[in-house]
Amino acid sequence: MKTDIEHISLAAERWNAEQVLSWAFSTYGDRVAIATGMGAEGMVLLDIASRIHPGLKVFTGDTEFLFPETYDLIDRVEERYGVKIERILSQLSPEEQKREFGPELWATNPDRCCELRKIEPLRRKLATLDAWITAIRRGQTPQRASAKKVEWDPKFNLVKINPLADWRHQTVWSYIVKHDVPYNPLHDRNYPSIGCTNCTRAVLPGEDARAGRWSGFRKTECGLHAAAGNTAAPLVQLAAVGAEE
Ligand code: SF4
Numbered sequence: 001m002k003t004d005i006e007h008i009s010l011a012a013e014r015w016n017a018e019q020v021l022s023w024a025f026s027t028y029g030d031r032v033a034i035a036t037g038m039g040a041e042g043m044v045l046l047d048i049a050s051r052i053h054p055g056l057k058v059f060t061g062d063t064e065f066l067f068p069e070t071y072d073l074i075d076r077v078e079e080r081y082g083v084k085i086e087r088i089l090s091q092l093s094p095e096e097q098k099r100e101f102g103p104e105l106w107a108t109n110p111d112r113c114c115e116l117r118k119i120e121p122l123r124r125k126l127a128t129l130d131a132w133i134t135a136i137r138r139g140q141t142p143q144r145a146s147a148k149k150v151e152w153d154p155k156f157n158l159v160k161i162n163p164l165a166d167w168r169h170q171t172v173w174s175y176i177v178k179h180d181v182p183y184n185p186l187h188d189r190n191y192p193s194i195g196c197t198n199c200t201r202a203v204l205p206g207e208d209a210r211a212g213r214w215s216g217f218r219k220t221e222c223g224l225h226a227a228a229g230n231t232a233a234p235l236v237q238l239a240a241v242g243a244e245e
Contacts, residue, residue: 005152005159012150017048020149020163024133025053031130032161033057035122035224036085038070039194040172040183041135041164043077047181048163049133050081059125061224062087063117064094065106065196069186076182088125090117106198110214114222117196122224123156131159136225137167141210143221169209195222 012020024032034049036042038060049056060074074085090097097105097116105113126132132153136144153160164172176183186194190202192209203212210220 005150009148009150009152013148015149017045017163017167018052020161021049021052021133023150024131024161024163025049025056028129028131028159030057032133033059033125033129034133034135036060036135037195038066038073038077038184039135040176040187041137041167043181043183044167044172044175045133045135045164046077046081046083047175047179050083054082056083057086058083059086059088061118061122062089063196064089065117065198067184067186067194067197067200069184070194073182073184080182086125088121090121092116104198106196110199110217110219111223118222118224126156126158129158131161132156133161133163134225135164136162137169137172138165139168141220144225147225 008023012023015023034042034045034056036046036058046058074087077083078085092100097113101112101116102108105116136147138145138147147162147165149162149165151160151162175181184191184194190204191200191212192203193213194200195213199214201212201215203209213220
C-alpha cells in the first residue's frame with residue numbers, strides 16, 4: 001500500500017480539498033475516518049466533508065482534560081452535521097494517571113502525558129483503519145511544513161490525507177465566516193491553538209500562534225504529526241546548555 005500511494009501523492013498535490021476528500025472516501029470507504037482536535041481547520045474540514053460524504057466517520061482524542069468550550073463544541077458539531085464524534089480515551093483515567101505518575105505529569109513530563117492520553121489511544125484507533133484524514137496545514141509548524149495532501153504515515157503505518165495542507169490561516173477563517181461554521185469561542189479570546197486545559201494559555205500580542213501550547217517547554221507538538229526530535233525539555237534547561245530552537 002505504501003508504494004501504491006506514491007504516484008497518487010504526486011497527482012493529489014494538484015487537487016483541491018473537495019477532490020482530495022472525494023478520492024479518499026471513494027478509495028477507502030468505511031476504512032477511512034477524519035481525526036479532529038476540534039480546531040478551526042478541523043471545523044472547516046468537517047463542513048466540506050459532510051457535504052461530500054454525509055455518513056463520514058469522525059473521531060477526536062478526548063484526553064479528559066479538554067476545555068468546557070471544546071466539549072460544548074463537540075455537541076454543537078454533532079447536532080449541526082448529524083454525525084457522532086467518537087471520543088478516543090486513554091486507557092488510564094485521570095485519577096489512575098495521578099496515582100501512577102503523580103499529580104501533574106503534564107508539568108514534569110508532557111511527552112509521557114501526551115503518549116498516555118493522545119498517542120497510544122490514537123495508535124489503537126488507527127490500527128482499525130487503512131487511512132486517516134487530518135486538518136493539518138503546512139504553515140502551522142515547522143514539523144508540518146513538508147506535509148503532502150496524500151502521503152504514507154510511517155509512524156502509524158497507514159495512509160495519511162491532509163486536504164487542507166496548502167490552505168492559509170486567512171483562507172480557513174474566511175471559509176468559517178462565509179459558511180457560518182461552528183468554532184471554539186476560545187479562538188476569540190486569544191487562543192489560536194487549543195489543547196488541554198493544563199497545557200494551553202492565551203497568547204500575548206506578537207507571540208507565535210502556538211506559543212500558548214506547552215508554554216515553558218520546547219515542545220510544540222503532542223506527537224501525532226511530529227517527527228522525532230520534538231523534545232519536551234523545559235526551556236530553562238535548554239537555555240542553560242545553549243540548545244534553544
Ligand atoms: S496536552 Fe498536556 S495534559 Fe494534554 S495530554 Fe499532552 S501533556 Fe497531557
